[in-house]
Amino acid sequence: MRYSHQREIISEIVHSTNSHPTADWVYGEVRRYIPNISLGTVYRNLKQLTDEGIIRTIYDGAVARYDWNRSPHDHLKCNVCGEMIDVQLPNDGLRRTVKDEYDFEVSDVEITLVGKCNKHA
Amino acid sequence: MRYSHQREIISEIVHSTNSHPTADWVYGEVRRYIPNISLGTVYRNLKQLTDEGIIRTIYDGAVARYDWNRSPHDHLKCNVCGEMIDVQLPNDGLRRTVKDEYDFEVSDVEITLVGKCNKHA
DNA sequence: GAAATAAATAGTAATAATTCCTATTATTAA
């Protein structure tokens, strides 16, 4: 993968936020720096960055979101404010359970807890 | 919600499989019984059945899948054969952890373990 | 049981998110 200015900016933008942005939001931000960038370029680069392991793609219902946080982690999704919060939850138990009970070889764990975050006591 | 033949058949089809079918697959099946049913009718009814709690909608990446199994459960997704297997995993620990550590009020737990199922030793 | 009411349908157009295509531009290797 050779250098491109567009990819550099896209990567920086994803790394600049904890908001798990959508492709469309990233597109809007990149245009502040590269006004005539095309949406296809944004998608292509988000995919390439994902393939290279530089960012992660997560799915929130039907839309893709992008996450700079590559370390294994889970998400809390607040139904009230829509925010998605990174958390690290223990999953050794889950892995062991499915290995023992279903003979299933786990390569990836995806946990999302939906509910109400602490901003809405 | 008043009776309709179309909804009846759609519901039966979703209940007849463990394959977590997509709307498109359901559409193909329903047409064996109602050849001129429209895709919009399938989507509308799948949504209504979901709203009524008769079936569940789950997301597999970007596509919606439908599941007759309403009891709380999780999924094992096999990367080799693509199958999605229903399992019941304990999640009391997870709930307690986020309650205690993040003051997050959980209403729903979504767990998908990705890997290799026991058909591919 | 027939007419009135309104929900549901078929068929099709529209939308949203994403991918694909192609002529042109830019990066890198020699």
Next chain:
DNA sequence: TTAATAATAGGAATTATTACTATTTATTTC
């Protein structure tokens, strides 16, 4: 510096899904 080719912009195409509308059908009322 040039040759090779990856990446781009711009737009068309695709896929999944929702919206619209005239017509049909299930239910309600008399």
